[in-house]
Amino acid sequence: MTQYVYRFGGGVSDGGNGDKNLLGGKGANLDGMAGIGLPVPPGFTISTPVCALYYEEGETFPDSLKAEVATGVAHIEGITDKKFGDPADPLLVSVRSGARVSMPGMMDTVLNLGLNDQTVVGLAQVSGDDRFAWDSYRRFIQMYSDVVLGLDHGRFEEALEIAKEDNGFSLDTELTAGDWQKLVAEYKAIVVELWDGKPFPQDVHDQLWGAIGAVFGSWQSERAKVYRRLNDIPGDWGTAVNVQAMVFGNMGETSATGVAFTRDPAKGDNAYYGEFLINAQGEDVVAGIRTPQYLTRAAREAAGAKPASMEEAMPEVYAQLAEVFETLETHYRDMQDIEFTVERGKLWMLQTRSGKRTAKAALKIAVDMANEGLITQEEAILRVDPQALDQLLHPTLDPKAARDVLTKGLPASPGAASGTAVFDSDTAEKRAAAGDSVILVRVETSPEDIHGMHAARGILTARGGMTSHAAVVARGMGRPCVSGAGTLAIVAKEKLFRVGGREVREGDTITIDGTTGEVMFGAVPTVQPELSGDFGTLMEWADAKRRLKVRANAETPLDCRTAREFGAEGIGLCRTEHMFFEQSRITAVRQMILASDEKGRRAALDKLLPEQRSDFVEIFEVMAGLPCTIRLLDPPLHEFLPHEEAEFEEVAKAANIDVETLRRRAAELHEFNPMLGHRGCRLGVTYPEIYEMQARAIFEAAIEVAEKSGAAPIPEVMIPLVATRRELELMKIVVDKAAQAVFAEKGRTIEYLVGTMIELPRAALRAGDIAEVGEFFSFGTNDLTQTTLGVSRDDAARFLTTYVEKGIYARDPFVSLDVEGVGELISLAAERGRATRPEIKLGICGEHGGDPASIAFCEATKLDYVSASPYRVPIARLAAAQAALKA
Secondary structure, three states: OOOOEEEEEOOEEOOOOOOHHHHHHHHHHHHHHHHOOOOOOOEEEEOHHHHHHHHHOOOOOOOOHHHHHHHHHHHHHHHHOOEEOOOOOEEOEEEEEEEOOOOOOOOOEEEEEOOOOOHHHHHHHHHOOHHHHHHHHHHHHHHHHHHOOOOOHHHHHHHHHHHHHHHOOOOHHHOOHHHHHHHHHHHHHHHHHHOOOOOOOOOHHHHHHHHHHHHHHHOOOHHHHHHHHHHOOOOOOOEEEEEEEOOOOOOOOOOEEEEEEOOOOOOOOOOOEEEEEEOOOHHHHHOOOOOOEEOOHHHHHHHOOOOOOHHHHOHHHHHHHHHHHHHHHHHHOOOEEEEEEEEOOEEEEEEEEEOOOOHHHHHHHHHHHHHHOOOOHHHHHHHOOHHHHHHHOOOEEOOOOOOEEEEEOEEEEOOEEEEEEEOOHHHHHHHHHOOOOEEEEEOOOOHHHHHHHHHOOEEEEOOOOOOOHHHHHHHHHOOOEEEOOOOOEEEHHHOEEEEOOEEEEOOOEEEEEOOOOEEEEOOOOEEOOOOOOHHHHHHHHHHHHOOOEEEEEOOOHHHHHHHHHOOOOOEEEEEOHHHHOOOOOHHHHHHHHHOOOHHHHHHHHHHHHHHHHHHHHHHHHHOOOOEEEEEOOOOOHHHHOOOOHHHHHHHHHHHOOOHHHHHHHHHHHOOOOHHHOOOOHHHHHHOHHHHHHHHHHHHHHHHHHHHHHOOOOEEEEEEOOOOOHHHHHHHHHHHHHHHHHHHHHHOOOOOOEEEEEEOOHHHHHOHHHHOOOOOEEEEOHHHHHHHHHOOOOOOHHHOHHHHHHOOOOOOOOOOOOOHHHHHHHHHHHHHHHHHHOOOOEEEEOOHHHHOHHHHHHHHHOOOOEEEEOHHHHHHHHHHHHHHHHHO
16 A cells, blocks of 8 residues: 655654655655754654645545554654643644745645644643643634635734734733633634634544645645746645644743754855744744844844844753754755744754755855865755856946935845835736836735745835745845835835835835845946856856856847856857847848849948948957857848838938838738748848848958957858758858958958758758758757747747646746757757768757756757857856756
8 A cells, every 4th residue: 555644753764765755845854854863843744646646536635544644643642642632731733835845935834733622721731821822722723714714814913913902012922811812712703704604623633634635735826836837846746744743932931933044045154044033933933923033142243133142042042953053954965944943941843954045145155065075066066056146147236326225124135126116916017017127015925925026126025034935035036135124114005105204105216235135215226246256166167067068149249248258158149130220220221121123232231241340340359269150131121121100201211212112112021920931041042142241241350350369250150040951052152152252352261160040840850951061050949949839939928827837838938948849859950960960060049048957958969059148158057067967
């Protein structure tokens, strides 16, 4: 019979090797901590396969699970010497999710399960603390009603706030046992009102199964789906469920709860980082309900805070915790994110996992750990998510710029952003989709805000600490975040906040600095990042391990300089059509298009030649000595003609023709499906003088730069949209003829290649024939994906999200290569091209060139290079190294 339940604690470890795929991350690490002798409350894990079965069987459980869960409960009872549902000395449990990868705040948790009208009395008697017992019961009713029964959480919060106001209290901890008992009665009445007249469940076993079902059910919640989509987590992985004996941080002044990291997750410093609350339960810290205290004295003093740190308030327990930190980091060989509880002076470990961190911290931690000998350089390379480097490659606030500081909060996630203030996630998403930069301003964020947080440039909250939901999720997303800005008075209904006598309304521009915690009015100028130190060290290690070369898609001198600074080893795609659209030359382009014969076209092209040559000189100067793939004109000619009626007269006058002639020519060039129309090499076949001019400009520029610098670039002339060998053959004749003419005129030759962009399925299938002429293939994965899937990239956004959610595609095929379809064509073309020309150079230059998963495919296919946008070059370098190490 298949085993579904795995026990841990009390010397028992059913999980054995701590398989995260089976037990989920939390279950595996609980089992692991118990296995190395750390104080872990006993419990059991319901494995991830049950989640899949739960949905396959219409949200029901396997028949054998009931008996296994009963055995798991008995295991906890035997170690704690308490009975589940015993009115005299009740066992209480927590029920938590635990997917194989961390999804902070995305799925549900229930604490204090096992309380009812009888067991709360027993808990009060055995603990000797009536206030603690009734506080725990009200927490349980509130959480269970929200998570399991699906009742309005706000109604319970409102009742709590009224209770505090009636007593003149500001903190939950000021309420007495009697106050909590009254609130429990109110909560139960709210349940009856909202739950179709049914009372709050009193049977503890019904409570347990309700919570287990709710945790499995939360795997398919909208927020979890959004998080999985944003983080490329497969929907069929499922979550485990962890049932564990409760330990209590809300049993008075000798009890506490906290969240900590063994190193600073924001900066990467080798210093303990965390927060705790005395007389509280875990959700008080992570949900930002109360502003927590610092873990260490040094952190408290640095912040100028007054409440005692844990190091000062609980020195003996803090010393135990520090020992646990060292044990866990040495055992798991990574920075750990830890949840702990102190129950009447005794430390309990509730969770450990590899902590989420900023890109800056990830780099520093990886490099430091390698230098400390804790991990190897290869492991350090594999530890850093290539996509996370994007956080480091963009500007930060100019330290010399004037700042109109409104207030200061906690520096929860580094980086800086300016944008218009918005006060709800739906508005953030809508305005961002319209092209606005927005800052999401909330009292505190919740998992339901995931879409707004992703859309926003930055996040600002009035409540919550450095380990609140807003902070953790923002760091994972690479968004700057300022949390706990307590002086902000946010009026969400009126879409404004007030601070220091000033008012900021929705639509006003604000700037946040997640490194300092400052909140400023207006936009603040930025400066470029310095890519040295740990970044430079890791990139040096990565470059030594990767096989794939990394080039850049660039067509301006600025793009080229940026790419070289980021380590590009040449240009993989220079789109020449962008040069044609510049104001100084668009008139000549239009004259060429409107010419009635070759002579007229050549006259216009003669005007464009020096402009094109100048373009290439600037590019080649930056890329001297490196290969530069120049794509000849690709888009259909009608794109260069006016589209608006008001432009026709202006263009006709500039071209010295009448308006009607211009309109007629525009109508002649109009295409119903221009992506598959008269473009690419088809233009060169029809009007070879266009490609002749471009080729001449390339070779004249290359020789000019070679003579100036002594380092000749290596032009790779790319013919676009080839489908047949003959097309490429005809265009190669044009290019070669231009090259020989220039070489004869200049008295100097340079190395060059002529090849093609493989972006049509036919070209991939006939690659063997095409390689007889072409000296390189560059796979244009944007158009190859469009033509293979029959999907327009411009229109696909309307339905591709649904396709990904339904598992038709694992990821958006325009973001990550469709390996089974497009990838198969690339593999086939590479194989057939090499069979004809073994030394043929192969690369990709679509947007996939900066996607780590696509780069892994390129490594497996043994392509020679990938080409990415300039800011994604470091991402590609690291991803290429990781792919080589994993190969």
